[in-house]
Amino acid sequence: MIRRRVGPPLMQGAHPxxxxxxxxxxxxxxxxxxVIFTFNQDGxxxxxxxxxxxxxxxxxxxxxxxxxxxxxxxxxxxxxDSELVFTEPLRGLFSIAPATSACLQGSGCEWxxxxxxxxxxxxxxxxxxxxxxxxxxxxIISDIGILHPSNDKEGRVVAVNxxxxxxxxxxxxxxxxxxxxxxxxxxxxxxxxxxCEFGHDEGTVSWLENDGGNWTKHVLDPRPGSIHxxxxxxxxxxxxxxxxxxxxxxxxxxxYRNDGLGNFSSESLYKANVTHYGMSGIKAEDLDFDxxxxxxxxxxxxxxxxxxxxxxxxxxxxxxWLENNGSGEFTYHELVxxxxxxxxxxxxxxxxxxxxxxxxxxxxxxQFPNHTTRTQLIxxxxxxxxxxxxxxxxxxxxxxxxxxxxxVGETELSLVFGSHxxxxxxxxxxxxxxxxxxxxxxxSGS
Numbered sequence: 001m002i003r004r005r006v007g008p009p010l011m012q013g014a015h016p017x018x019x020x021x022x023x024x025x026x027x028x029x030x031x032x033x034x035v036i037f038t039f040n041q042d043g044x045x046x047x048x049x050x051x052x053x054x055x056x057x058x059x060x061x062x063x064x065x066x067x068x069x070x071x072x073x074x075x076x077x078x079x080x081d082s083e084l085v086f087t088e089p090l091r092g093l094f095s096i097a098p099a100t101s102a103c104l105q106g107s108g109c110e111w112x113x114x115x116x117x118x119x120x121x122x123x124x125x126x127x128x129x130x131x132x133x134x135x136x137x138x139x140i141i142s143d144i145g146i147l148h149p150s151n152d153k154e155g156r157v158v159a160v161n162x163x164x165x166x167x168x169x170x171x172x173x174x175x176x177x178x179x180x181x182x183x184x185x186x187x188x189x190x191x192x193x194x195x196c197e198f199g200h201d202e203g204t205v206s207w208l209e210n211d212g213g214n215w216t217k218h219v220l221d222p223r224p225g226s227i228h229x230x231x232x233x234x235x236x237x238x239x240x241x242x243x244x245x246x247x248x249x250x251x252x253x254x255x256y257r258n259d260g261l262g263n264f265s266s267e268s269l270y271k272a273n274v275t276h277y278g279m280s281g282i283k284a285e286d287l288d289f290d291x292x293x294x295x296x297x298x299x300x301x302x303x304x305x306x307x308x309x310x311x312x313x314x315x316x317x318x319x320x321w322l323e324n325n326g327s328g329e330f331t332y333h334e335l336v337x338x339x340x341x342x343x344x345x346x347x348x349x350x351x352x353x354x355x356x357x358x359x360x361x362x363x364x365x366x367q368f369p370n371h372t373t374r375t376q377l378i379x380x381x382x383x384x385x386x387x388x389x390x391x392x393x394x395x396x397x398x399x400x401x402x403x404x405x406x407x408v409g410e411t412e413l414s415l416v417f418g419s420h421x422x423x424x425x426x427x428x429x430x431x432x433x434x435x436x437x438x439x440x441x442x443x444s445g446s
Contacts, residue, residue: 069418072402074099075130077137084404086418089124089144092117096139096162099406116141116158116167123158131182131191134213136161140193144176149200151175157193157208170215171208175199183231183240185209186262194242196226205229205244205254209262220256220264224248225279232284232293235328243269243282243295247304251277253297257328269322269330272299276307278317280362285346287321287355288385295322295330296357300341302364313339313368319359319380335387338375339363345403345415354382360400360417376400 072086082099095113103109116123127142138159145154155177157170170180175197185192185207193208195217203224209216225248231240234255242256242264251272256264272279278301287294300317307313318337322330340363349356357380365372377392377400402418 068420069401070126070420071128072404072416072418073128074404074406074416075128077130077132080137084406084416085128085130085139086402087125087128089126089147091115092123092125094125094128094139094141099404114160114165116143116160121145121154121156121172126178127180129181133159133182133191133210137163140170140180140182142177142180142196144178144198146176151199151202155197157195171195171217174217175203178226179228180208181229181231185231185240185242185258187239187260192262194229194231194244196229196244198226198247199224201248203248205242205246205256207242207262207264218262221246221254221266223250225250227279228282230282230284234284234293234295234324236292236326241328243284245279245282245297247277247279247301249275251275251279251299253279253282253295253322255328269295270297270320270332274316276304276311276316278302278304280341281343283344283346285355287346287382288323289354290324290326292324292326294324296320296335296344296346297322298341298344298359300339300361302340302362302367305367307367313371317341319344319357319378335380336378336389338378339368339371340374342400343402345405347405347408347413349379349413350381354384356381357387358403358415360403362399362401362420364399 068088068090070087070089074082074084076082083096084099085094085096087094092115093113095111097103097109097111124144124147125141126144129140131138131140139162141158141160143156143158145156146152153173153175155174156172157177157180159168159170176199178198179196181194182191184190186209190210192210195206195208197203201224203226204219205221205226206217206219209218223246225246227245227247229242229244231242233239234241234243239258239260241258244254246252246254252268253270254266255269256266258264278299280298280301282295282297284293284295286292287296298319314337317339318341319335321333321335323333324330338361340361341359342362343360345358346355348354349358359378359380361376363374374397375391376394376398379390379392381388381390398419400417401420404416406414406416
């Protein structure tokens, strides 16, 4: 059975203007009602000063039907300042602003919004990456083309020069494109791209070889359901491998190991035993500080419509990490089970010198009507590679798809979340695309 879903819900964007009275009212309500309850993995209360004061601030008012953010990222290249980028596939937009707390808190921040639609092609951007390609700084846009499950060749990858606004189509007439990530995969000195095509029952994991501006597609995996493919050196041999997550029928974490010249061999790192596992996101971080890159992945896609009736998603969805031994061999560790897990941010949350994990959840009660209690944010506090779970309940109901770290200071951590609700009515502020989550950091290291 092939799953029929509008996904992956990997998509984002918005306009900076908002109703100030609505924002002030909402912020006041948030500050009155947001209360922190923390629990360890056994369900017992956990106390930590770093969780005593959390403020959620709405940033952008999408006074439109179907406010949908697919992806939000903080990107920089060379000596350029960091920029916050997010995508809105239903509106055909991606937007950019300086990634500073002052800007995002509303003191003179100006968003630049881009629409790549033409008479012949309706743009639906879902992810933006950033690289210097052939000597020019470029935004690299993954354009899904069509949102509903389809094998139509409406996807494309578009490069945009941020200085001039000039566009260049890298590849088009391909499957629904949900990722294009830069890296020199064949060690020839220029930037190539990983590529994910997420069709209906068709798709690929591929890489695009750059030969001076001419692009050649090399298919690594012909299976459908590729969500994200990252160029990373997992075996510490100096070249870029590719790690990817597959959904649909495979539900798998894959490694495509590079021989250094752009020739890849594939191996499975983790495979679920059910097709409704719901792979949703992956990050590469040195979680245990041993000098190699580990993998953190989420599974919690609630649009897996082949999920049998009566399945408890809290027993299935969650966050896990694959521990790297330094040679690209991995050990699976379950971190937490909670339904709707979609994205993570890895950061020293409490200032104690190790890396913690913040997990965001997209929880569709239409798909799981018996699970009306939502846990929208969870902090997994690390203590010597054990993990203490802190649930962060909120008064408002968000549907988080994506997290970006904006800044880490001595006294606070600033994050931005993208919220996705294709069924929301216009002006529902608490469901809108972008909001900031600030947490005081325990700078004492205690």
